[in-house]
Amino acid sequence: MKNIFTFLLTFLLAGMLGNTYAQQRTISGKVTSSEDGSGLPGVNITVKGTSAGTVSDADGSYRLSVPADATTLVFSFIGFRKAEVLIGNRTEVNVTLLVDTRQLNEVVVTSFGIQKEKKELGYAVQEVKGQEIAETNRPNFVTALQGRIAGVSIGTTSGMAGASSQIVLRGGSSLGANNQPLFVIDGVPVDNTTKSEGFLLTDTPNRISDYTNRIADIDPNDIENITVLKGPAASALYGIDAANGAIIITTKKGRKGSVRIDYSNNFTIENATRFPEIQTKFANGSWVNNVPTTNRNTLSTWGAERPAGEPTFNNVRNFFRTGFMQNQVVVTM
Incomplete structure (x- = not known):
C-alpha cells in the first residue's frame, strides 16, 4: 500500500513539473546592425506586455525564457529603431536593427x-x-x-x-x-x-x-x-x-516641403481683486476753531460726520471693469 501511495505521489509531482515547464519556452538568437552586420551588445529584449526581458551579450547573442502564450519580442537600442518581431512557433529569432537616422544631434x-x-x-x-x-x-x-x-x-x-x-x-x-x-x-x-x-x-x-x-x-x-x-x-x-x-x-523660418499653418487662440479675463479701504463716515472738510466744517473742495482733511442716509461712492472700485483680451495668431511656414 505504501509503495502504491509513493508511486502516485511521484507521478502527480512529475505531471505538475512537466506542466510548469510546458508553460515556459526558451527563445535564443542574435541581434545585428544593418550597417555592417556586426553583433550589437546591450540591446534590450523584452516580451511585449510583460516584464520579462534580457540584454544581448558582447557579440549580440541573447537567450530568454518566455511564457508559452508570448507572441512578440521587442528589441530597442540607442541610435537604432525599435523593432517588434512575432515569435510564432520559433525557438530562434535573429533580428537586424535599422539605424535611426531621425535622431539629430542637439x-x-x-x-x-x-x-x-x-x-x-x-x-x-x-x-x-x-x-x-x-x-x-x-x-x-x-x-x-x-x-x-x-x-x-x-x-x-x-x-x-x-x-x-x-x-x-x-x-x-x-x-x-x-x-x-x-x-x-x-x-x-x-x-x-x-x-x-x-x-x-x-x-x-x-x-x-x-x-x-x-x-x-x-x-x-x-x-x-x-x-x-x-x-x-x-x-x-x-x-x-x-x-x-x-x-x-x-x-x-520657412522649411522645404509642404506648407504648414499653425493657429492659436486664447482669451484672458482680468479683474482687480484688492482695493484700498475708504472711510465713509466723515465728509470732506476742515476744522475751524476746533469745530469741523464741511468743505467739499478739501481732500486732505475730514469734516463733519455725514448725515444718515447720505450716498457715498467708491470711485476707485467703480473705475475698474472686467478686462478682456483675445489673442489670435496665425503662423505660416
Missing part, C-alpha cells in the same frame, strides 16, 4: 546664425524653446524667461499692462552702467532699452513714464528658440557689448 546657435553641436562647444549654454515661451501667453516674452534660465533676474517697472521688463544674468556688474545682456535676433544686435529710460528700475525716467522695453515688440509666437550665453563666452563672440551676456533669438 544643435545650438552661437553667433551670427552659426550653428554648432552642443557637445562641440567649450562653454556652457542654455536653450529655451519658443513653444515654451508662447505657451505662457505673456505679451512681453522677457518675463516668461523667469524660472527657465539659471542665474537670471527679471524685474518689471510696474504691474501695469505694457510695463517694461529688464533682465540681468548672474547679477549686476556695474553700479551705474547698463547691466542687461545683449539681445541678438537672427544675427542682428538689438538694444533692450528705450529713449529717455534709465538702466535701473528706480531711475527717474522709469518712475515718471514707461515706454516698454524694445524686445517686447517681438511676438513670442515668432520665436523658434532662445540660446543664452553667459560671461566670457558671450564677450568672445560679440565683443564688449555682450560683457553682461547675450541672449540669441532665432525666429521661425
Whole structure:
C-alpha cells in the first residue's frame, strides 16, 4: 500500500513539473546592425506586455525564457529603431536593427546664425524653446524667461499692462552702467532699452513714464528658440557689448516641403481683486476753531460726520471693469 501511495505521489509531482515547464519556452538568437552586420551588445529584449526581458551579450547573442502564450519580442537600442518581431512557433529569432537616422544631434546657435553641436562647444549654454515661451501667453516674452534660465533676474517697472521688463544674468556688474545682456535676433544686435529710460528700475525716467522695453515688440509666437550665453563666452563672440551676456533669438523660418499653418487662440479675463479701504463716515472738510466744517473742495482733511442716509461712492472700485483680451495668431511656414 505504501509503495502504491509513493508511486502516485511521484507521478502527480512529475505531471505538475512537466506542466510548469510546458508553460515556459526558451527563445535564443542574435541581434545585428544593418550597417555592417556586426553583433550589437546591450540591446534590450523584452516580451511585449510583460516584464520579462534580457540584454544581448558582447557579440549580440541573447537567450530568454518566455511564457508559452508570448507572441512578440521587442528589441530597442540607442541610435537604432525599435523593432517588434512575432515569435510564432520559433525557438530562434535573429533580428537586424535599422539605424535611426531621425535622431539629430542637439544643435545650438552661437553667433551670427552659426550653428554648432552642443557637445562641440567649450562653454556652457542654455536653450529655451519658443513653444515654451508662447505657451505662457505673456505679451512681453522677457518675463516668461523667469524660472527657465539659471542665474537670471527679471524685474518689471510696474504691474501695469505694457510695463517694461529688464533682465540681468548672474547679477549686476556695474553700479551705474547698463547691466542687461545683449539681445541678438537672427544675427542682428538689438538694444533692450528705450529713449529717455534709465538702466535701473528706480531711475527717474522709469518712475515718471514707461515706454516698454524694445524686445517686447517681438511676438513670442515668432520665436523658434532662445540660446543664452553667459560671461566670457558671450564677450568672445560679440565683443564688449555682450560683457553682461547675450541672449540669441532665432525666429521661425520657412522649411522645404509642404506648407504648414499653425493657429492659436486664447482669451484672458482680468479683474482687480484688492482695493484700498475708504472711510465713509466723515465728509470732506476742515476744522475751524476746533469745530469741523464741511468743505467739499478739501481732500486732505475730514469734516463733519455725514448725515444718515447720505450716498457715498467708491470711485476707485467703480473705475475698474472686467478686462478682456483675445489673442489670435496665425503662423505660416
